[in-house]
Amino acid sequence: MLAVTRSSLPRVPWRVCRAAYATAPSLNPVIEQDIHHFSKILPSTSVVSTLSPVASPASDLDQFNNDWMGKYKGQATTVVKPKSTHEVSQIVRHCWERRIGVVPQGGNTGLVGGSIPLKDELVLSLANMNKVRSFDPISGVLVADAGCILQSLTDYIAPHNHIMPLDLGAKGSCQIGGNVSTNAGGLRLLRYGSLHGTVLGLEVVLPDGTILDQLTTLRKDNTGYDLKQLFIGSEGTLGVITGVSILTPPAPQxxxxxxxxxxxxxxxxxxxxxxxxxxxxxxxxxxxxxxxxxxxxxxxxxxxxxxxxxxxxxxxxxxxxxxxxxxxxxxxxxxxxxxxxxxxxxxxxxxxxxxxxxxxxxxxxxxxxxxTEAISKEGKAYKYDISVPLSSFQDVVDGTREHLRSKGLLNDSAVKHVIGYGHVGDGNLHLNVVAESYSPEIQAALEPYVYEVVASHRGSVSAEHGIGSMKTHALHYSKDEVSIALMKKIKEIFDPRGIMNPGKVLP
Ligand SMILES: Cc1cc2nc3c(=O)[nH]c(=O)nc-3n(C[C@H](O)[C@H](O)[C@H](O)COP(=O)(O)OP(=O)(O)OC[C@H]3O[C@@H](n4cnc5c(N)ncnc54)[C@H](O)[C@@H]3O)c2cc1C
Known part of the structure; x- marks a missing residue:
C-alpha cells in the first residue's frame, strides 16, 4: 500500500520546483564557444541561438521555449536541429564533456512540461530527422527517424494498407520519437496495445554520445535484458531516441x-x-x-x-x-x-x-x-491524466468540482469548468479544470487534493502523458520508495552527469 498523508506532501507549485532546480550547480549554460563548436558539426541553418556569432532574435526561440498550453516557459538560448544520428551523437558528446543540459524536443505537444527547458539547457530538436528508413509491407515493420511526424507516417503506410498502431489528437505535430519517449497511449490502445508491445527496436544516442543500436525488426528476440523498454516512456531522461522500428497493423477493411x-x-x-x-x-x-x-x-x-x-x-x-x-x-x-x-x-x-x-x-x-483543443481555446487548463477504477470516474470529477466550490473557486473569474473525458476502455480519465488563468490559489486547491484522491484508489497520477516537470513531486503517489530508488539508480547508470532532460521525471 502507498502510505500517503497530507503532511508528507511537498506543497510547492511547479514554478517553485523550477526555481529550486535553477540553483543546481552541476550544469553549465551554453556559451559562445559552444556555438562555434555546434557550427562545425551542423550547417548554420540548423543552429538557432541568441548568442554570437549566430545571434538570432529571441523570438526565434519562442516556439521551443513555450509549450502547447502556454503553461511552461523555458529560457534556452540555443536550439540545434541535427539531421543524422551521427550529428546527434557529436552534439550530445560535446554537451557531456562540457556538462551542458540537453532537452530533446519532438513536436512539443507534450502536456506535462517535459519538452521545455527548466532553465537555459540546450534544446535538441529532432525536427530535421524526418526520413522513413524502410517499410516492409509483408511484416508491417516500419523503421523511421525519430523526428517523423505521426500523421506523415500514417500517410506513408496508408497506400500499403497499413495503419499506425497509435493515434492521438496531436498527430499532425507530434513525432514518433516523442510518442515513444512519452509512451503515448491515445485512441487505439484498446485495440493494439501500448508502445511497449508494438515498438520492436530503437536507436538511441546515450548521454555520453555513444550510439546504442537496438534497431531490430525482429518480433521475437529473447537475448537477455530488453534495454529498449527502458527508453519507452523515459521522457528523454536516459538518451535521445533517433530511430524507431515499429510494428504496424493491417488497415481494417x-x-x-x-x-x-x-x-x-x-x-x-x-x-x-x-x-x-x-x-x-x-x-x-x-x-x-x-x-x-x-x-x-x-x-x-x-x-x-x-x-x-x-x-x-x-x-x-x-x-x-x-x-x-x-x-x-x-x-x-x-x-x-x-x-x-x-x-x-x-x-x-x-x-x-x-x-x-x-x-x-x-x-x-x-x-x-x-x-483537448476545445479546452485550450476555452481557457487555461489544469490537466490531470489519471488512471482510476472505471467505477469512480464520475466521483472523481464531481468530487473535484465540489472541492473547488467549497474553496469558493468555482466561478467565472476563477474555475469555469471541471470536465471528465478519456479512454474509458483503458481506465484512463482526463480530469481537466478549466480556469480563466493559471493562479496559485487554484493550483494549491488542486494539489495535493487530486493526487491524494488518485492514491486512495491505488491509481496512477499519469496514465499516458508522463511526469515531465509537472509531476516529479507527485511520483511517489504512484511509485513506492523501492521503485523510485531503482529508477534513480538506472538514471545514474545511463547519465551519471545528469545532462539528459534535467529536472524531469525523477524528484
Ligand atoms: C491535442 C492533443 C491531444 C493529445 N492526445 C494525447 C493522447 O490521446 N494520448 C497521449 O498519450 N498523449 C496525448 N497528447 C500529448 C502528446 O501529444 C504526447 O505526449 C506525444 O507523444 C508527445 O510527442 P511530441 O513529439 O510532441 O513530444 P514532445 O512534446 O516534444 O516531448 C515529450 C517528451 O518526450 C521527450 N522527447 C521527445 N522526443 C524525443 C526523442 N526523440 N528522444 C528522447 N526524448 C524525446 C521530450 O524531452 C519530452 O520529455 C496530446 C496532446 C495534444 C496537444
Missing amino acids: ASNNVILALPKFDNVLPLYKLVKQQLSEILSAFEFIDRTAYELAVKHGQGRALSDEDVRGAACFVLVETSGGRREHDEEKLNHLLETLLEAEKPLINTGVLSQSPAQFSSLWALREGV
Whole structure:
C-alpha cells in the first residue's frame, strides 16, 4: 500500500520546483564557444541561438521555449536541429564533456512540461530527422527517424494498407520519437496495445554520445535484458531516441462508429460490459466525454453538433468504434448491439447516432478528439491524466468540482469548468479544470487534493502523458520508495552527469 498523508506532501507549485532546480550547480549554460563548436558539426541553418556569432532574435526561440498550453516557459538560448544520428551523437558528446543540459524536443505537444527547458539547457530538436528508413509491407515493420511526424507516417503506410498502431489528437505535430519517449497511449490502445508491445527496436544516442543500436525488426528476440523498454516512456531522461522500428497493423477493411448518449454516468460500466460482449474482436475504441466536454467541443468547432433530440437529457456520451475485416459482418454486429440497447426494458442509453459516411465518421471522432483543443481555446487548463477504477470516474470529477466550490473557486473569474473525458476502455480519465488563468490559489486547491484522491484508489497520477516537470513531486503517489530508488539508480547508470532532460521525471 502507498502510505500517503497530507503532511508528507511537498506543497510547492511547479514554478517553485523550477526555481529550486535553477540553483543546481552541476550544469553549465551554453556559451559562445559552444556555438562555434555546434557550427562545425551542423550547417548554420540548423543552429538557432541568441548568442554570437549566430545571434538570432529571441523570438526565434519562442516556439521551443513555450509549450502547447502556454503553461511552461523555458529560457534556452540555443536550439540545434541535427539531421543524422551521427550529428546527434557529436552534439550530445560535446554537451557531456562540457556538462551542458540537453532537452530533446519532438513536436512539443507534450502536456506535462517535459519538452521545455527548466532553465537555459540546450534544446535538441529532432525536427530535421524526418526520413522513413524502410517499410516492409509483408511484416508491417516500419523503421523511421525519430523526428517523423505521426500523421506523415500514417500517410506513408496508408497506400500499403497499413495503419499506425497509435493515434492521438496531436498527430499532425507530434513525432514518433516523442510518442515513444512519452509512451503515448491515445485512441487505439484498446485495440493494439501500448508502445511497449508494438515498438520492436530503437536507436538511441546515450548521454555520453555513444550510439546504442537496438534497431531490430525482429518480433521475437529473447537475448537477455530488453534495454529498449527502458527508453519507452523515459521522457528523454536516459538518451535521445533517433530511430524507431515499429510494428504496424493491417488497415481494417471496415470501420464504423457510433455516439451513444447516456442519461447518467452509472450506465457507462454496464454499457462497456455489454459492448465488449457483443462486439468482441471488432471493438476498437470506447471513449467517454461528459456533457461539458461535448458542449465545449461543439462550441469551439470540433465536429458537428448532434441534434437537440439526440442530446436531450444526456449526462454524458460514449463513442464506440469498430474495425474489422468484413463490412456486412461488422455492421450486422453493430446494428444488433444498437437494437439490444434501444429495445431494452431499462435502456442504458437515450439515443445512438451512427455514422453513415466517411465524413460523418470523422465528424463523430472530432467531437471526442477535439476536446483537448476545445479546452485550450476555452481557457487555461489544469490537466490531470489519471488512471482510476472505471467505477469512480464520475466521483472523481464531481468530487473535484465540489472541492473547488467549497474553496469558493468555482466561478467565472476563477474555475469555469471541471470536465471528465478519456479512454474509458483503458481506465484512463482526463480530469481537466478549466480556469480563466493559471493562479496559485487554484493550483494549491488542486494539489495535493487530486493526487491524494488518485492514491486512495491505488491509481496512477499519469496514465499516458508522463511526469515531465509537472509531476516529479507527485511520483511517489504512484511509485513506492523501492521503485523510485531503482529508477534513480538506472538514471545514474545511463547519465551519471545528469545532462539528459534535467529536472524531469525523477524528484
Ligand atoms: C491535442 C492533443 C491531444 C493529445 N492526445 C494525447 C493522447 O490521446 N494520448 C497521449 O498519450 N498523449 C496525448 N497528447 C500529448 C502528446 O501529444 C504526447 O505526449 C506525444 O507523444 C508527445 O510527442 P511530441 O513529439 O510532441 O513530444 P514532445 O512534446 O516534444 O516531448 C515529450 C517528451 O518526450 C521527450 N522527447 C521527445 N522526443 C524525443 C526523442 N526523440 N528522444 C528522447 N526524448 C524525446 C521530450 O524531452 C519530452 O520529455 C496530446 C496532446 C495534444 C496537444
